[in-house]
Amino acid sequence: MEEIRDNLVARIAEAEREGWLGKVEGLKVSLAGAEDKLAQVGRRSQKATISLGMPQTRSGDLE
Template structure:
């Protein structure tokens, strides 16, 4: 997803250099959507924590 964002930023810069105003506006909308999606992914990854607890051994395993 970061590659998509980086590509959009590069295309926006190109569009601004070339004067493609309509294209730039559409790309900015896409960029905002990509940034939102990256934020969702980041928030979700912070919520997903699984506690596995401490490992235990059986008394026969130590011999």
């Protein structure tokens, strides 16, 4: 997803250099969507961490 964002940033710069104002606006909308998706993915990966704690042994397991 970062690759898509980086590509959009490069395309926005090109469109600004060329004076393609309508294209710039459309690309900025796409960039905002890509950044929002990256933020969602980041939040999900943080929530996905689950602590299982330390395993416990029973006295009969070691014999």
